[in-house]
Amino acid sequence: MLAMSSLAANVAATGTRQRSPESLRYYQSAVSMLRQRLADDAQRSGDAVIITLSNLCGFEAMSGNYDAVDMHTQGIRHVVNLRGGFDSLGFEGFLRTISVAWQTFYASRHSVWARVKSLIPKDGNFAYPEHPFDxxxxxxxxxxxxxxxxxxxxxxxxxxxxxxxxxxxxxxxxxxxxxxxxxxxxxxxxxxxxxxxxxxxxxxxxxxxxxxxxxxxxxxxxxxxxxxxxxxxxxxxxxxxxxxxxxxxxxxxxxxxxxxxxxxxxxxxxxxxxxxxxxxxxxxxxxxxxxxxxxxxxxxxxxxxxxxxxxxxxxxxxxxxxxxxxxxxxxxx
Structure with missing residues (x-):
């Protein structure tokens, strides 16, 4: 959450998705704590793991690192399967909502990815037509x-x-x-x-x-x-x-x-x-x-x-x- 807040403040202030050193430090701390939980049989399928993975997804999505988003989303899917499905999650439906949301995002992004690559230039320089138009x-x-x-x-x-x-x-x-x-x-x-x-x-x-x-x-x-x-x-x-x-x-x-x-x-x-x-x-x-x-x-x-x-x-x-x-x-x- 701290990593997200730090990155969000930077986005709001600059309009760019550049990660600040502070946000990266918080992000690395979150990853470290996640690894500790995953190494513990009693915690690896807990609510805290799903919440952490969801926040990591949000951080990576906001900064444009979609490969990492995919990795964390697959992690959410794995934990959900360990728990027996979306309806088995806690927090009165909140975890189900965010888990489904990230799976939806994953599916949507991959369904449009070919179109994105054909529409958005690799160098980010868009072509502006001049009169007379084609x-x-x-x-x-x-x-x-x-x-x-x-x-x-x-x-x-x-x-x-x-x-x-x-x-x-x-x-x-x-x-x-x-x-x-x-x-x-x-x-x-x-x-x-x-x-x-x-x-x-x-x-x-x-x-x-x-x-x-x-x-x-x-x-x-x-x-x-x-x-x-x-x-x-x-x-x-x-x-x-x-x-x-x-x-x-x-x-x-x-x-x-x-x-x-x-x-x-x-x-x-x-x-x-x-x-x-x-x-x-x-x-x-x-x-x-x-x-x-x-x-x-x-x-x-x-x-x-x-x-x-x-x-x-x-x-x-x-x-x-x-x-x-x-x-x-x-x-x-």
Whole structure:
């Protein structure tokens, strides 16, 4: 936990995933204690081992060392098997939740890994199209919602980011078609929610993303969360998003007439998705307040419908209007 806290503080302060000497020292202490427990027959399958492995997974995931995440996740799986399955774990379901979450993360990451390698350049340098755009790229952009079309045509998004938008856009259409053909409102079963949350997360970890692209990823993540009634992917990635938004809260974000609709959508997604008082909520409120002209929540929803948006997000946003009014009686209610 101390290693995670130290690393988290560094991420929040710098926006990078660089490990500090302090966090490494705590990490090594945790590994040493884990080895002692694993050497003891009475402790090797205990709750403390699962908790330690889970924290080590979190530390490695936050710092981008996924090979180590895989190793610790396999350790969790082994301990769970020794205990007789997920339902045999303690802490009133807490250990079951985190164990399932890391197994889900493992499966999701490996399912998208080939796509990640094809989308994200090894050197981290994304390719930005210049006008006139390639006809094939224009055909992709033409299918987007109006707000996303304008954003893509601005030249501020990389070719890879445009492809990611296209994949999520196609996925959204598949969801709508599935719902029209079925009475069962089970979006988690119908969608590849975990896959796209993981893919967006991989993009967000890239240090070369522009500020606009980082905000775009946050908006798309919020949309992906809204389609998952289990909230499994949300709870697994929430900690990193809190830290990233804390970092974004420390930088200057210019909100102008030109980008006001995009910023309104990002802010509305964050407000709908996260709890009042959280770092994403603070970022949402600052973006809304910085707009040249204010509008009520219904106006925000109308704007957001030009991007990725659905009815569940409207309902969540409307349930928080009271909090927005308390913070800004004149602007957001």
């Amino acid at each position: 006809p094939g790229l224009c055909n992709i952009i033409a299918k987007f919602r109006p707000g996303l079309t304008d954003l893509a045509l601005s030249g501020g998004l990389s070719h890879q980011m445009i492809v990611l938008i296209s994949e999520i856009d196609n996925w959204e259409r598949d969801i709508k078609n599935s719902l029209q053909q079925s009475d069962a409102y089970d979006l988690h079963g119908l969608s590849q929610n975990s896959r796209y949350v993981t893919l967006c997360g991989e993009f967000l970890h890239q240090p070369t993303l522009t500020l606009v692209e980082q905000l775009l990823i946050l908006g798309m993540l919020g949309f992906c969360y809204s389609t998952d009634h289990t909230r499994a992917t949300f709870w697994l990635s929430n900690a990193f998003l809190q830290l990233h938004c804390r970092y974004l809260n420390s930088v200057v974000i210019q909100v102008t007439e030109r980008n006001a609709e995009f910023m309104t959508w990002v802010a509305s997604v964050l407000a709908a998705t996260f709890d009042p008082g959280s770092q994403p909520w603070a970022l949402a409120f600052s973006l809304l307040k910085a707009r040249p002209s204010q509008q009520d929540w219904r106006g925000n929803v109308n704007v957001s419908e030009n991007f990725f948006w659905n009815e569940s997000m409207s309902l969540r946003l409307s349930s928080k209007i009271g909090y927005l009014r308390q913070q800004d009686p004149q602007g957001q209610g």
